Amino acid sequence: MRAIIVRPPKAGVEIKDVKEGEVDNYGKVKIRTLYNGICGTDREIVNGRLSHAILPENRDYLVLGHEAIGVVEESCCGFSQGELVMPVNRRGCGVCRNCLAGRPDFCETGRATDLGTKGKDGFMREFWFDDVRYLVRVPRALEDVGILAQPLADVVKSVEEMLSVQRRVPLWSCDDGTLNCRRALVVGTGPIGILFSLALRTVGLEVWMSNIREPLIIEQTLMEEAKINYYNSYKGYDELLKTQGKFDVIIDATGADASLLDSLLPLLNRNGILGLFGYPISGTFSLNNKDIQDIVHANKLIIGMVNGQKPHFEQALVYLASWKTLYPKSSKLLITKTISINDEKEVLKALREKADGEIKVRISWL
Amino acid sequence: MRAIIVRPPKAGVEIKDVKEGEVDNYGKVKIRTLYNGICGTDREIVNGRLSHAILPENRDYLVLGHEAIGVVEESCCGFSQGELVMPVNRRGCGVCRNCLAGRPDFCETGRATDLGTKGKDGFMREFWFDDVRYLVRVPRALEDVGILAQPLADVVKSVEEMLSVQRRVPLWSCDDGTLNCRRALVVGTGPIGILFSLALRTVGLEVWMSNIREPLIIEQTLMEEAKINYYNSYKGYDELLKTQGKFDVIIDATGADASLLDSLLPLLNRNGILGLFGYPISGTFSLNNKDIQDIVHANKLIIGMVNGQKPHFEQALVYLASWKTLYPKSSKLLITKTISINDEKEVLKALREKADGEIKVRISWL
Amino acid sequence: MRAIIVRPPKAGVEIKDVKEGEVDNYGKVKIRTLYNGICGTDREIVNGRLSHAILPENRDYLVLGHEAIGVVEESCCGFSQGELVMPVNRRGCGVCRNCLAGRPDFCETGRATDLGTKGKDGFMREFWFDDVRYLVRVPRALEDVGILAQPLADVVKSVEEMLSVQRRVPLWSCDDGTLNCRRALVVGTGPIGILFSLALRTVGLEVWMSNIREPLIIEQTLMEEAKINYYNSYKGYDELLKTQGKFDVIIDATGADASLLDSLLPLLNRNGILGLFGYPISGTFSLNNKDIQDIVHANKLIIGMVNGQKPHFEQALVYLASWKTLYPKSSKLLITKTISINDEKEVLKALREKADGEIKVRISWL
């Protein structure tokens, strides 16, 4: 069958016929791929820049792809033929308490595996076999935007974790019982930044998104439909601090230079959370002794957040469904392109580089 | 202005002109009523059966109505003219910690007030003035089903409370991290029962709803769209226990005779919750010493649940938005009738008795 | 070796020589018994009244005893020769999530086992072998009162569970951040009632204990040292309600007739918890429809609580240590008698019936 393969640590990507018996499968349910999403991690692998991407043992290629929607090919194990499903991409280590409880996002051994990245094949192929435990049902009504449930699951888990962590504060809720008085700054308006902005809005926070340029159409649409604010950080964050004050939640969703965090820390409110999500590619975050003193006496918290699991995929689908109703224009703008697997040149190009204005690109296997 | 009024403890309901200066208002935002929902509590008042319904001091009538959507008449206090809003119906006592924190659902003094029921006027009138603190923004896309956010808020709060309470169990989540292995039985398929079934489904549980007859169209549609199971309890619950085993959550949403609970208790699983929501009108729930022993050594819990507040209204609106996408046919069946306020006879009839097959009836003030 | 054995469902108890190879052992650490505690459950077995007491398969006797302190006989597996240890008496089912997480108190299968009660031998014998997982280190300084850590673990778990459950209330803490304004009524002043009173006091609540007679010396000492209040309920609870108002927590620690609960329910405050701990031997708890309505609209909760696990044994030992400092007189009164295993007649008598004024009786194997 056809598959999109990579050969880390070497750069490069190919569409190639692979032997069915040679690639990794994970269970009894046969799933024919409908869509794959492409994300920044895929491109880092393709461009030979993701240090923790590794080949399977005894093989010189890895099937790429950790975002997928497929169709159940034959009824099995509680799933019916024709149902849409989505695989959870991180798989448990089989040993630690959290993995056994279905939560490899908090794996204790570090041996949980990200399919399509770390030595185990992903989902950019005609079909694969998978286990019920890692399959999420996707309602037909979400066939159009459903692929976003994978990155959104990571975001949903992060928001859940931040809300859990804030239970350390006796009352983090507002005078009316909601979170409407809490203000979040989401830095970066790639797909992750947009999904964070929408998810935080959905749980009730007031949200500012920022990027180093004027807002594009998607951002303008989010401002209008979802009442998310936008800040152009081209000249830094002083103006934002001066006009809007401090933020209770700040999310770095850029993957830019770590020194960005130096300029965000002064915007963090007492009892606030600085959430780290993106992987900075360079630079240093420097906290001098005054910064540390401030973190201590104002109860500030810095947290690394990663990987949504099955409960988060399920909640992501509910969020996507609600956004289709509440923010129909924005929802339509989230999938910027669908490329047929038969259009090989376009597929490979999309895997190598991000297009202007791209939010999420899908490969269609139909 | 016109208003629908009652005179508890006397039975009866009228549409009457009331003086603007005579009725209760709660703030600065003027709101023109668009819709009112009618619920069982309204009918109990109308029929003189709600013992805790009371007249305002120094007045011989009470404006009825605790479910409303209105339009902001003039921009004020952060709300813009033309915005849709919904009032939270229970108002804080102004004294206790929970009311001050925006959570009169957990009022400590018992002096929180239910507007339209307990001595303070409700929303079945042309317009009223209200306070920002108790107003929930309703997206235009939810004008059709939005009125359900009031009863749904009560349900959302109840589900939140049950999930909070179950954190007593080290792992109440399933092997895949979700709640998919947890099974809920919702007894009664009036509006509350239906909303409970959908809300529990939305957080991941498998759901059985039951009523003492064959499923009607709404229930059939829920079975098909939302994969909710249905059990005809006409002959009792033995068959259900025999074929399906025990349930982790059982909700009494009937308001029937309290002895119903005698037949539900044997279906409650270890570590399970029996949630009481409806107000039983008669009868006794009898727990003999064996029942108590079983509750003790199987960690069982019985909980009374009541009243959603502003955060629950907000979440209810997200749920309704998601259901419009995921369960479009069911969503359309939830509002069974809209009656114009000008059709006085129909309005008064609807206030006196529930029609066959009714789920939610709205009065339109347009 | 010598062992105290029973033959359920038959009444009776003997001290008998049993073969080492015939009785149950649970691991590699050899432990020589120092003390056994006797509790009501033991006496119910001895008197043939505990319906869930069962014999081991293929054997006609069961070694009694679920409260023990022993000395490690040979260094092994992280324990040193001479260390004092205490076994956790309930053992996991080996299958369910909670048992695997060390919490068989929330076993999902019902197949967790209570040693000394349900088909597996207990600790009233010269020595046994046990597993590290179920052994709690006992500081030498607690040799005198340490045996109480077994029943106290059950109480500590119950208090922890109630505090966890009350997180459903936005602010259950008081205006000064403590629990000093919360009031508990503990009904029954046997060992469990006394331990509940002290444990609730230790987490900050104001406590009333009640019994149907004037306070004895232990209760007077608790009143004086621990500022616990006492109520003589000989004439019922009306006087208590009239003079003290309602209670946020009510614990039934009597094991009396279930109808006692009928008289306690009216004393339960809004947002309150009625905690069931004792096993009522007869009677019925009747909740009429008004009672149910009140439970619903005042957020009341009834909870069955059972069995402390290893973390609760550890916390119980900390509590006992603090009480020795804070309540030295009360602490000394808690162990009312120590009987040598060589005084067979006295041992058997103590196993058959509770003496006047008894709180906890120990058997010494020294």
Next chain:
Amino acid sequence: MRAIIVRPPKAGVEIKDVKEGEVDNYGKVKIRTLYNGICGTDREIVNGRLSHAILPENRDYLVLGHEAIGVVEESCCGFSQGELVMPVNRRGCGVCRNCLAGRPDFCETGRATDLGTKGKDGFMREFWFDDVRYLVRVPRALEDVGILAQPLADVVKSVEEMLSVQRRVPLWSCDDGTLNCRRALVVGTGPIGILFSLALRTVGLEVWMSNIREPLIIEQTLMEEAKINYYNSYKGYDELLKTQGKFDVIIDATGADASLLDSLLPLLNRNGILGLFGYPISGTFSLNNKDIQDIVHANKLIIGMVNGQKPHFEQALVYLASWKTLYPKSSKLLITKTISINDEKEVLKALREKADGEIKVRISWL
């Protein structure tokens, strides 16, 4: 009356007669000072190094002292003459939700006040008047070590906050339900480091304390009595990492150079917490992009922790009581000196500098 006063930002300390009407009082209960504790913060003020120490308005001196035990002079407001009490040193802003809920440790406005430090008089004076809300009862049995409840309250709050934050992990508890498998590294063995080590031990963790020298008598006693491990970090932390692996909790209790954190971060385990407590006086904590990536994909968390409130004082007293039983030798070593207020020279010397081997020094007003 006599009082110990300072004149920030100027260095210096005096014992001086102050007018009763001139100094700050906070309520109706008159309290005669029994003991004051001296801590590092006091010395920073005395030496003119605490930038946020400020004078009261319209006055040229501030009464020093935030650690005190006193005797109630006249029965009042629920307190009896002769009772020992301890003041909570931080007072709420009177405005924000958390201060109103008795938790100024999470003040939202930043206007909560630390008595004896920030513009309001402290407790180093013959007597003061205080409010019930901020007074903690101290059992007579803790007269000797009770003064430690103030710094210990800060530690207890920090441990509580870390345990709350770790509820983000589905199972942070171990296979036996306890926290015995979790390992903490406490850096610095001043009073705060010692109290952290003991408090973490009390909730079940395995603890390593470290300092840049061989262990002194107190540390040797803690090793022996409380089974706390000790590491000499004179040559850095490589040896510790190599022999003991990573730590789930790392506490900086040094107040040393911030660059210390650079050497601690590599020792932090997945899902771990780096707790910042001390105020570093110099230096920079540098997180390069690899560090940030590691924080992100291993769920690491950095948290600033500060100030215990009344519930933490109460729990601190329970801990101190338990330690007197469990660790009697260590408990006796914690108060290293008691100086009479009449020995002015010694008092002033103790306020200026820390003596060799000092843990906690008390001033006695008897």
